[in-house]
Amino acid sequence: MTIIRNIDQKCPVCGKLSSQPVLSSTNAMDYPDLDLRPAEMQRSTMSIWVLECPHCGYVSGNFKNETQITEDFLKSDSYQTCDGIEFIGKLSKRFYRAYLIAKESEDSVKCFFNLIHCAWDCDDKNDPNATRIRKLAIEQFDNLDYDESERKNYLAIKADLLRRSGEFDRLVKEFSDIRIGEEIYDDIIQFQIQKALKKDTECYTVGDVKKSTMIK
Template sequence: MTMIFRENKICFVCKKESSHPVIASTHAFGSPDLDTRPPEGQRSTMHCWLQICPHCGYAASDISKETPVTKAFIESRIYQECDGNLFFDPLAQNFFRQFLLAKKGENDKTAFFALLHAAWACDDNQETYGAIRCRRLAVAQLEKWLALPDRDVDDETLLLIKADLLRRSYDFVTVVSEFETMTMKNEFHQKMIDFQVALAKKEDAGRYTIDQITGR
């Protein structure tokens, strides 16, 4: 069962106080998606993953924490209008704003996850074009992250996510050309990549879970 409480935070940018939902406990029942999206109930807690200051619009996982981004950037049209990307879903909008902040602050990992989460929010709101746009930008961000010398996630895991992002944004040609002959050290990772390539060859951009590979 998911338990949520509220907590007051002082925004680092405007120094004003506001109340935000915080997850006290949750559960995950079932299998995650191939792009690591968790099953229910964690799946339905995305509205708690990001805090939005109602006074200035600063979006972060914790708005009380320091950011190198200025108030002027948060007030800019680029930030307020999601750099010309129109989303109907406010959650997708706010994850995209978190991406813009992370990109400005040169935090490639946070920028990548913000885009992935924006794509999930678009999926839930049937915003196909927005989901494709976020996934394509996420691929570019993932490549930047892969180029960093210090990473806390191994290359194979990131490449598996990249394959899913490409396929779910209808770039089947790149999935096949980049991954068909790629060899993974981990046996299960190899199964996952073979699964992705087979789906891409069928031009299938659908959502699949890990269980669908293991046949459980």
């Protein structure tokens, strides 16, 4: 069950109060997508993963955190126009602006995941910018700083980003010799390779991988 409540929060940039949604609880009832996008009901909470100040336009997952971002940055052409990208959805714009803030703050992990979330909303809106945003996320991959324990998840995400953005040859080349050592992750990579060889950019879930291995 998903529970959302609204509370007044102060923007860390302009200092003004606004009512913002806060997620109290949720759950996921099925397998995630191969880029780890959660299933429902958690899937439908994405609209509150990043908050937006209605006064100055600052966006963040949490207004309680301090920031070095200034109002001048929020008024910049890059921020206001999302680098000239004409997104269909308002949420896509919000996630892209969160990426720009993370980039300004030199937070590579937040850059990466805000772009992925932006691509997810583009998918939901049938926005062709989804491919462009996934390619931008791929460019961020080499800058990521993550623990070895997280490697399997990041590789799974990268494989899906490559396939869904049409980088089929690159996916096959980079992942053909990768072995993670956990059956489900190795099955996911082999599934991605097989779909790449068929030039398939569709969305698949971990459940689809499990079904394919059962058929074999």
